[in-house]
Amino acid sequence: xxxxxxxxxxxxxxxxxxxxxxxxxxxxxxxxxxxxxxxxxxxxxxxxxxxxxxxxxxxxxxxxxxxxxxxxxxxxxxxxxxxxxxxxxxxxxxxxxxxxxxxxxxxxxxxxxxxxxxxxxxxxxxxxxxxxxxxxxxxxxxxxxxxxxxxxxxxxxxxxxxxxxxxxxxxxxxxxxxxxxxxxxxxxxxxxxxxxxxxxxxxxxxxxxxxxxxxxxxxxxxxxxxxxxxxxxxxxxxxxxxxxxxxxxxxxxxxxxxxxxxxxxxxxxxxx
Amino acid sequence: xxxxxxxxxxxxxxxxxxxxxxxxxxxxxxxxxxxxxxxxxxxxxxxxxxxxxxxxxxxxxxxxxxxxxxxxxxxxxxxxxxxxxxxxxxxxxxxxxxxxxxxxxxxxxxxxxxxxxxxxxxxxxxxxxxxxxxxxxxxxxxxxxxxxxxxxxxxxxxxxxxxxxxxxxxxxxxxxxxxxxxxxxxxxxxxxxxxxxxxxxxxxxxxxxxxxxxxxxxxxxxxxxxxxxxxxxxxxxxxxxxxxxxxxxxxxxxxxxxxxxxxxxxxxxxxxxxxxxxxxxxxxxxxxxxxxxxxxxxxxxxxxxxxxxxxxxxxxxxxxxxxxxxxxxxxxxxxxxxxxxxxxxxxxxxxxxxxxxx
Amino acid sequence: xxxxxxxxxxxxxxxxxxxxxxxxxxxxxxxxxxxxxxxxxxxxxxxxxxxxxxxxxxxxxxxxxxxxxxxxxxxxxxxxxxxxxxxxxxxxxxxxxxxxxxxxxxxxxxxxxxxxxxxxxxxxxxxxxxxxxxxxxxxxxxxxxxxxxxxxxxxxxxxxxxxxxxxxxxxxxxxxxxxxxxxxxxxxxxxxxxxxxxxxxxxxxxxxxxxxxxxxxxxxxxxxxxxxxxxxxxxxxxxxxxxxxxxxxxxxxxxxxxxxxxxxxxxxxxxxxxxxxxxxxxxxxxxxxxxxxxxxxxxxxxxx
Numbered sequence: 061x062x063x064x065x066x067x068x069x070x071x072x073x074x075x076x077x078x079x080x081x082x083x084x085x086x087x088x089x090x091x092x093x094x095x096x097x098x099x100x101x102x103x104x105x106x107x108x109x110x111x112x113x114x115x116x117x118x119x120x121x122x123x124x125x126x127x128x129x130x131x132x133x134x135x136x137x138x139x140x141x142x143x144x145x146x147x148x149x150x151x152x153x154x155x156x157x158x159x160x161x162x163x164x165x166x167x168x169x170x171x172x173x174x175x176x177x178x179x180x181x182x183x184x185x186x187x188x189x190x191x192x193x194x195x196x197x198x199x200x201x202x203x204x205x206x207x208x209x210x211x212x213x214x215x216x217x218x219x220x221x222x223x224x225x226x227x228x229x230x231x232x233x234x235x236x237x238x239x240x241x242x243x244x245x246x247x248x249x250x251x252x253x254x255x256x257x258x259x260x261x262x263x264x265x266x267x268x269x270x271x272x273x274x275x276x277x278x279x280x281x282x283x284x285x286x287x288x289x290x291x292x293x294x295x296x297x298x299x300x301x302x303x304x305x306x307x308x309x310x311x312x313x314x315x316x317x318x319x320x321x322x323x324x325x326x327x328x329x330x331x332x
Numbered sequence: 333x334x335x336x337x338x339x340x341x342x343x344x345x346x347x348x349x350x351x352x353x354x355x356x357x358x359x360x361x362x363x364x365x366x367x368x369x370x371x372x373x374x375x376x377x378x379x380x381x382x383x384x385x386x387x388x389x390x391x392x393x394x395x396x397x398x399x400x401x402x403x404x405x406x407x408x409x410x411x412x413x414x415x416x417x418x419x420x421x422x423x424x425x426x427x428x429x430x431x432x433x434x435x436x437x438x439x440x441x442x443x444x445x446x447x448x449x450x451x452x453x454x455x456x457x458x459x460x461x462x463x464x465x466x467x468x469x470x471x472x473x474x475x476x477x478x479x480x481x482x483x484x485x486x487x488x489x490x491x492x493x494x495x496x497x498x499x500x501x502x503x504x505x506x507x508x509x510x511x512x513x514x515x516x517x518x519x520x521x522x523x524x525x526x527x528x529x530x531x532x533x534x535x536x537x538x539x540x541x542x543x544x545x546x547x548x549x550x551x552x553x554x555x556x557x558x559x560x561x562x563x564x565x566x567x568x569x570x571x572x573x574x575x576x577x578x579x580x581x582x583x584x585x586x587x588x589x590x591x592x593x594x595x596x597x598x599x600x601x602x603x604x605x606x607x608x609x610x611x612x613x614x615x616x617x618x619x620x621x622x623x624x625x626x627x628x629x630x631x632x633x634x635x636x637x638x639x640x641x642x643x644x645x646x647x648x649x650x651x652x653x654x655x656x657x658x659x660x661x662x663x664x665x666x667x668x669x670x671x672x673x674x675x676x677x678x679x680x681x682x683x684x685x686x687x688x689x690x
Numbered sequence: 691x692x693x694x695x696x697x698x699x700x701x702x703x704x705x706x707x708x709x710x711x712x713x714x715x716x717x718x719x720x721x722x723x724x725x726x727x728x729x730x731x732x733x734x735x736x737x738x739x740x741x742x743x744x745x746x747x748x749x750x751x752x753x754x755x756x757x758x759x760x761x762x763x764x765x766x767x768x769x770x771x772x773x774x775x776x777x778x779x780x781x782x783x784x785x786x787x788x789x790x791x792x793x794x795x796x797x798x799x800x801x802x803x804x805x806x807x808x809x810x811x812x813x814x815x816x817x818x819x820x821x822x823x824x825x826x827x828x829x830x831x832x833x834x835x836x837x838x839x840x841x842x843x844x845x846x847x848x849x850x851x852x853x854x855x856x857x858x859x860x861x862x863x864x865x866x867x868x869x870x871x872x873x874x875x876x877x878x879x880x881x882x883x884x885x886x887x888x889x890x891x892x893x894x895x896x897x898x899x900x901x902x903x904x905x906x907x908x909x910x911x912x913x914x915x916x917x918x919x920x921x922x923x924x925x926x927x928x929x930x931x932x933x934x935x936x937x938x939x940x941x942x943x944x945x946x947x948x949x950x951x952x953x954x955x956x957x958x959x960x961x962x963x964x965x966x967x968x969x970x971x972x973x974x975x976x977x978x979x980x981x982x983x984x985x986x987x988x989x990x991x992x993x994x
Contacts (some may be wrong), residue, residue: 064795067787067791068784068786068787090573099651114674115655115656115657115665116447116624116625116627116628116632116652116654116656116657117631117632117653117654117655118631118632118636118653119632120637121651121654154401154752155777155782156780156782157779157780157781157782158781158782159750160745160750160776160778160783161776161778161838161841162750162799162849163748163749163750164749164750164771164774164776164778165729165772165799165800166768166769166770166771166772166798166800166801167768168768171344180460185570186942192810255358265964273754279355279358280351280354280355280358282354286828303443307357308434311354311357312349313357314351314353314354314357315350315351315354317345317346317350318346318348318350318351321343321344321346321347321350322343322344324340324343325340325343325344325347327342328339328340328343329752331704331745331750331751331752332745332750332751
């Protein structure tokens, strides 16, 4: 199922467009970015011939903001793109004529959902890895600074998107609509950002039912903004406590599994 | 069909359990969002509002009779502003003393003082003269003509401090003291002015010139403007003063600094982290650019050597060091987070104190 | 031998999800057994519950009450669904794929390893070999239907469940499809066909079930259902007086054939005697059979 989804995605203009856009951006950096590295120090930067007044500092330190920015772009930009581009995979799976054919095959119901989810997860991972990997290869050749941290950050971005997509998948099982699926994804993204900042936000709220509801809601929601910050720290090579990474990934993973379980519960008992 | 319904209920149960576990995990840990994400240390790049207010409060002298100043004047900056002065460096002693870094240094100093003789500490000795260095001193400045200290010296017993010699009145509020040397010769001349300034000059002429400037009888130079008075240490140095920081003054880098850098405007902030900005100016933009690159490379090389030799602490000190090129100048920026300094100074006192070597 | 499929007291109501009890009964106590190796045709008006029944057979929909057995196993068992080939009424095909890729994907989900030669043979069998390199998005309705049939035939299933298998297929194509299905029948497979084309159903299926309002009105061998007990087809030698024959109770049925309704042997012989008196010479006498359309209409009238 996952492989079939990847094949189908490859035929869709959205993903072809994304691949082309990432490739063009990387090619632009490859051709247009000139970095003068002297004895490990980034001495000068030129973008399409125009000199950029950048500080002279160690190349690995100078690249940190670049990797951080790229990490945030991949995380949030990738998630926004995925919300729209992947919103109709599940509704298409459940479309009349297709779901009946699939359910008549010797495939368990939950396997259909799992395959769709895995396919989208792989898609997200491929996209994030391509972008991050391309960037670190280009910058590695230009500066001599080689690091695999951006790839780790890309993996965390994929975890974040998987969390949101699990909710989208569950929504699609209840209401077969790409628009509803995308809307639920957007709601999860916003809730995830709020969840990552829940303690700070709770202190600004006065006690009452509103605060209780907010506290309960954000406790269940995955802390996506925290995951994004962690990914950025990882991309920059900043020291990050393994426990911190494990906790935030664990929260996201538990939410993902819970959302998928809800999707399977509904899918198992639904008539088509 | 019933079996499938029962199975589907298990999925719902699993979902509830998973969401519950997620909620527990969110509650049980301290939360990644609370982990200290250290922001980059702030760097003193311009006059901040608090420093502007501080500057205005210090402008207690009336405008000079000379036409080059039209506003009230800061006594200490006026004392430093000799017409040909090229160097003026001010230490905000009060601010430094009360900063976290200052406390660290003071603690380190106190811990490392040998107590073997059981006698009085230098601070106690000075306090007996009517001046508490930790309470009464506001600023300490170094200029071309000597040192200037500002503060509250109304209870100072200068005569006892300077060998018992009687002062010579000079100007409206000046008192000159000649400090004898050990061999009985004449040493520096100290001018106490208005119970708020203490000038230590090489000779009497310099001391008198300083008092004249403060009292508005002599023209002023422009070595340090009021709007440059930001940070906890600030000032202007001549380029050759910077040369020695990069190895031997006659070495390749030091020599280039001496030749190319005309002046260096220095600012250091120690509010919590320590941040240093040195704006280097010169007459040759091209050589200045090359010098900036060379300095940047030297910093990077030092960090790389530290990393390679396993001195992670030293490398951490150079983490925020960088050179920012400009059109006819460049800025050398360095910063050290407070936590790093605290860790570095944690051994202080244990190594050099009474228990050292055990 | 156990039947290929068996439904007992099958009930299915489609409830309105948000508004509780109000709903529609699609199946109301359906009992049906289809022996192995037969071709069974399920016919009925729109909304009779035919597609719902097929979905309950295959585990696509869950019945509220009753049991379903498929090849002596529950349709929830994936292993039994591997032995079933299904062609849905509206098969969705991925437009960007080519037929071999689609069939390989179906084969993978069925747990089959389909070789390139097997794919070519199958595509040739359904008449799509020449279009094998075209994208499915450019196929006509008939071509898509043929591809769906090819997917159902993958793995030589024991039971073929076909919902409108010739929908959109041209007349010659229908002949080809019928031949394919007949060959499957000859192989020993069981066919379960739901089709609005009664003539096709008549040609292919040996057993028929008539479904209406969620109930099975009639079910049995085709010839038994279509046989009209009290109706006879008679042919006379040329030159018979048509008007006299009509007066004797014979109805012209075209092509020199007359129909006679006679409830018993005495009435039949009495009518023949009247014909002979009118000078007509009997050359052929057979029981008249109705077509499926008549059977269906009669069953629906009786049910109403």
